[in-house]
Amino acid sequence: xxxxxxxxxxxxxxxIFVFKKVFPKxxxxxxxxxxxxxxxxxxxxxxxxxxPAMVSGCGGGCGCSSAETDNPKKVEVQAVKWK
Amino acid sequence: MSETLRIALVGNPNCGKTSLxxxxxxxxxxxxxxxxxxxxxxxxxxxxxxxxxxxxxxxPGTYSLDxxxxxxxxxxxxxxGKIAGEQDQQAFLCVVDATNLKLHLGLVLEVIEQGKPILxxxxxxxxxxxxxxxxxxxKLSQRLGIPVVETVAVRNAGIENLMGALENEKFxxxxxxxxxxxxxxxxxxxxxxxxxxxxxxxxxxxxxxxxLDKIFLHPVLGLxxxxxxxxxxxxxxxAWAAPFMDGIEEFFxxxxxxxxxxxxxxxxxxxxxxxxxxxxxxxxVFLPQILILFFFILxxxxxxxxxxxxxxxxxxxxxxxxxxxAFIPLLSSFACAVPGIMATRSISDPRDRLVTIxxxxxxxxxxxxxxxxxxxxxxxxxxxxxGFLNLQGLVLFGLYMAGIVSALIVATVLKxxxxxxxxxxLLMELPxxxxxxxxxxxxxxxxxxxxxxxxxxxxxxxxxxxLWFLCTFPQPPEGATLPDIDYSFAxxxxxxxxxxxxxxxxxxxxxxxxxxxxxxxEVVVAALGTVYALSAADDDAVAQGLSHLISQxxxxxxxxxxxxxxxxxxxxxHCLATLATVKRETGSWKTVAGMTVxxxxxxxxxxxxxxxxxxxxxxx
Numbered sequence: 001x002x003x004x005x006x007x008x009x010x011x012x013x014x015x016i017f018v019f020k021k022v023f024p025k026x027x028x029x030x031x032x033x034x035x036x037x038x039x040x041x042x043x044x045x046x047x048x049x050x051x052p053a054m055v056s057g058c059g060g061g062c063g064c065s066s067a068e069t070d071n072p073k074k075v076e077v078q079a080v081k082w083k
Numbered sequence: 084m085s086e087t088l089r090i091a092l093v094g095n096p097n098c099g100k101t102s103l104x105x106x107x108x109x110x111x112x113x114x115x116x117x118x119x120x121x122x123x124x125x126x127x128x129x130x131x132x133x134x135x136x137x138x139x140x141x142x143p144g145t146y147s148l149d150x151x152x153x154x155x156x157x158x159x160x161x162x163x164g165k166i167a168g169e170q171d172q173q174a175f176l177c178v179v180d181a182t183n184l185k186l187h188l189g190l191v192l193e194v195i196e197q198g199k200p201i202l203x204x205x206x207x208x209x210x211x212x213x214x215x216x217x218x219x220x221x222k223l224s225q226r227l228g229i230p231v232v233e234t235v236a237v238r239n240a241g242i243e244n245l246m247g248a249l250e251n252e253k254f255x256x257x258x259x260x261x262x263x264x265x266x267x268x269x270x271x272x273x274x275x276x277x278x279x280x281x282x283x284x285x286x287x288x289x290x291x292x293x294x295l296d297k298i299f300l301h302p303v304l305g306l307x308x309x310x311x312x313x314x315x316x317x318x319x320x321x322a323w324a325a326p327f328m329d330g331i332e333e334f335f336x337x338x339x340x341x342x343x344x345x346x347x348x349x350x351x352x353x354x355x356x357x358x359x360x361x362x363x364x365x366x367x368v369f370l371p372q373i374l375i376l377f378f379f380i381l382x383x384x385x386x387x388x389x390x391x392x393x394x395x396x397x398x399x400x401x402x403x404x405x406x407x408x409a410f411i412p413l414l415s416s417f418a419c420a421v422p423g424i425m426a427t428r429s430i431s432d433p434r435d436r437l438v439t440i441x442x443x444x445x446x447x448x449x450x451x452x453x454x455x456x457x458x459x460x461x462x463x464x465x466x467x468x469x470g471f472l473n474l475q476g477l478v479l480f481g482l483y484m485a486g487i488v489s490a491l492i493v494a495t496v497l498k499x500x501x502x503x504x505x506x507x508x509l510l511m512e513l514p515x516x517x518x519x520x521x522x523x524x525x526x527x528x529x530x531x532x533x534x535x536x537x538x539x540x541x542x543x544x545x546x547x548x549x550l551w552f553l554c555t556f557p558q559p560p561e562g563a564t565l566p567d568i569d570y571s572f573a574x575x576x577x578x579x580x581x582x583x584x585x586x587x588x589x590x591x592x593x594x595x596x597x598x599x600x601x602x603x604x605e606v607v608v609a610a611l612g613t614v615y616a617l618s619a620a621d622d623d624a625v626a627q628g629l630s631h632l633i634s635q636x637x638x639x640x641x642x643x644x645x646x647x648x649x650x651x652x653x654x655x656x657h658c659l660a661t662l663a664t665v666k667r668e669t670g671s672w673k674t675v676a677g678m679t680v681x682x683x684x685x686x687x688x689x690x691x692x693x694x695x696x697x698x699x700x701x702x703x
Contacts, residue, residue: 003348010354011552014545021542022602022659 020052028052087128087136088249089171091161093194094178095187096144097514099206101125103178103234104141106242111530112141123425124157124169131250140169143429146186148193152431162194174254176245178204181211181218181233182289182515184282188274195227195257202254203231204245210515217283226277228257292515299391309392316379317480318473320372320452321459327371332628335364350555357616358551363544365612365629366605369453373535374528376452380417381527385519389414390511403491404498405442406435407511413439413490416446420661424668438497440665441678442490444656447483449535450604454652455482457608461634462645485653489685543609546599550610554595554617568617587651587687588644588694592618600657607657643697650693654686 020027031052038047092100101112108127125141142161143154150156157166164170177194179187194201205220224231230253234241248254268276299305339360346352383389393410400407408430416423423443430436447455459475468474553573560570568574576598577591584594596610608629615632633640640648656662656679666675697703 003351007350007354007552010548014548014552017545018542018549018602021545 087138088131088173088252089138089140090174090176090249091140091142091169091172092176092178093142093158093162093190094144094204095146095180095183095190095512097512098144098178098180098187099234100144100178101141103176103204103206103242103245104139107137107139107245111526123154123428124161131246133250135250137249140172145190147190148197152429154428155431162197162199172199174200174202174249174252176202176204176254177229178206180207181205182207182214182216184218184278185274186512188277189270191227192270192273195229198256200254200256201229202248203227203229205231205233207235208233208241209235210517214289215284219281223277223281226280230254289515295516296391296513299388300394305391305395309395312379312383313483314480316376317483318476319379320375320479321456321476322473324371324375328368331368331370335360335367336628339364353555353617354548354551358547358555358613359544361616361629362547362550362609362613363539365457366453366539366543366609367536368628369456369605369608370532370535372456373449373452374532376449377418377531378524378528381524382519385517385523387514387516390513393511394513399491400494403494404501405438405491405494406430406432409435409439413443413446416443416448419448419450420444420446420658421664424661424664427668434501437669437674438494440668441497441674441681442493444658444661444678444682445486445490445493445654447486447653448604448658449531450658451652453605453608455479455649457611457630457633458645458649461630462640462642482649482653485650489653493681493685538603538605542602543606546602546606547609547613550595550599550613551617554614566618568614573614586694587690588641588647588698590640590644592638593640593644593648597655597657601659603660604652604657607652641698642703643694643701646697646703647690647694651686651690654682654689656682 019030031050035047035051038044038050092104094100104110104125104127105112108129110125110127112125123143126138127141128136128138130136140161142158145155145158148159148162150159160166161169161172162175164172175194177191179191191201191203203224205218205223208218211218220231220233230248232241232245232248232253234245299308339356342360343352343356346355389411393407393414396410397407400409405413409427411429412423412426414423415426420443423446424440427436427439427443430439456479459478463475463478466474468477550573553576554568554571556571558570559565559567563570569578573595574591577595580594580597581589581591584597589597592611592614595614596607599610600607611633612629615629615638618638632638633645662675662679665678666672669675
């Protein structure tokens with residue numbers, strides 16, 4: 001029984017970790033909604049625990065900065081189009 | 084304690100702003116001896132000796148406030164106070180290369196004209212002294228009407244003086260009190276006047292740079308030396324790394340056996356040994372090769388050679404429809420396509436920028452190296468050709484070249500679809516050659532190792548667990564005759580995908596590994612490690628490593644399959660982070676979809692041709 005419990009915990013953690021890494025924006029929005037739901041139910045500690053940190057960087061793990069919390073407003077980058 | 088001091092670093096490209104930023108804030112933002120490394124603003128904080136906090140903004144380099152490219156526009160807008168939240172900079176630290184004041188003072192004069200509080204940071208003073216330049220900083224301060232501090236940012240020299248200047252708020256709007264001579268005329272004339280007064284050139288020429296440029300910029304010798312350098316790098320990647328890789332592989336084989344004896348429950352044993360150690364462990368093996376490759380890249384970056392390579396290849400890139408400025412973004416893509424695509428912001432023409440973005444994923448990023456190394460070690464014999472060439476290194480060199488040639492061909496094809504056929508000449512500043520700083524190279528290598536191991540301990544570790552779960556559950560029914568993995572979710576999915584990839588020679592195990600590889604390319608190695616560890620009949624075979632499993636024994640692939648998978652990875656866009664970055668930079672899902680389709684299409688076609696030719700005509 002304990003064997004299955006350990007495996008379940010590891011698999012769920014892995015699934016959440018991969019979701020957050022591969023789809024950082026979607027993960028942020030899902031966990032924010034989840035936190036809001038918990039707060040509306042009065043589960044404040046759980047809501048605080050679930051509330052994700054603001055994501056930044058590319059999520060690619062290539063060494064791009066991911067700690068630019070001091071820089072919330074992104075610079076408008078000119079979109080490129082065919083001429 | 085008083086309020087936070089807000090400062091911004093402004094200057095021409097490659098004048099040492101980011102080196103200074105790193106020394107002040109203790110961060111390790113990427114620096115290199117060429118222009119265009121920083122393409123977006125970076126924010127950091129540090130404390131002055133008094134304890135006062137300073138917020139420092141590192142801005143992309145620009146030659147003037149008339150911005151031509153998106154990265155230069157950021158700097159212009161911050162200086163002009165057009166970006167919300169960045170208007171109230173208390174000081175602009177104008178960083179200039181002391182060896183090239185004639186060029187760099189132009190921007191300083193433009194910032195002075197804005198009437199902003201300025202402190203001039205005279206960087207690279209060691210290089211100026213080496214060349215016999217004498218700069219009278221006091222006089223320079225008087226002529227410009229702003230305070231001046233000398234630094235050597237790469238060696239941390241002069242940082243204390245700079246801190247002292249910030250502590251005493253030694254910056255102010257250009258003042259007539261400091262200015263002793265009224266300068267007149269255009270900015271060029273003013274600069275000539277200033278240089279005449281404050282700089283004494285004992286020798287106008289940088290002899291070292293001139294001598295080396297005679298070789299490295301020579302139309303024949305330059306190309307020969309470039310080819311030779313690339314060749315040595317790829318030979319070294321295989322020849323030097325082998326003993327370290329063998330050591331790591333043996334360690335993980337031993338570690339799996341050792342830890343396995345303490346876990347008696349079969350499912351947990353399988354998770355740890357076949358899932359985590361065989362999966363994530365099989366990727367760590369390639370760390371020495373990655374570090375050797377980056378050692379060479381960092382040395383070339385530090386030396387100032389890379390812009391020369393851009394100059395040499397400009398003609399070829401020009402013919403392919405790529406701008407010469409595409410060289411640096413494409414070069415960055417050899418580390419990772421994400422910063423490479425972001426570096427295209429230094430390309431001012433939107434058409435050239437888009438073409439560079441579309442071909443950047445064809446450059447061989449470091450995530451491909453473990454895949455290439457695994458397949459080459461498994462299918463290419465480790466023998467010498469002509470007595471001195473390592474065949475495996477030669478094949479790796481060929482794979483890198485295949486990526487470059489493919490990018491040039493794709494760019495040429497795209498050129499035909501462009502309505503605007505105008506071409507832009509390359510205008511690029513060639514920095515002086517510098518002897519690479521051992522400390523910077525060492526820090527760069529440590530960072531690279533950290534990034535790689537973080538990926539192994541993070542996304543690859545997590546995906547190995549998930550893949551093990553999918554390869555293990557559901558458990559086989561009673562009386563099952565096939566291996567357990569065939570009844571699992573992954574096994575079922577692999578068998579569904581198999582007919583699509585069969586013409587490429589891929590078996591169902593490879594098909595499974597391709598799915599998690601969308602998160603990161605090197606995950607394919609971990610995925611194959613897990614799948615084959617679970618498929619293998621005996622533990623001895625698993626202990627011998629993945630390379631042995633896929634090249635020998637019951638589950639081995641044909642050489643044609645190995646070659647086909649190698650070719651697949653030259654083209655396939657197995658990286659969601661890259662696709663997300665393309666969306667962010669182009670603002671268009673259509674471009675992302677187009678790029679994904681063309682890269683997967685090319686991967687399928689080329690792998691198909693490789694497999695069919697290798698198996699039918701060469702019987703491999």
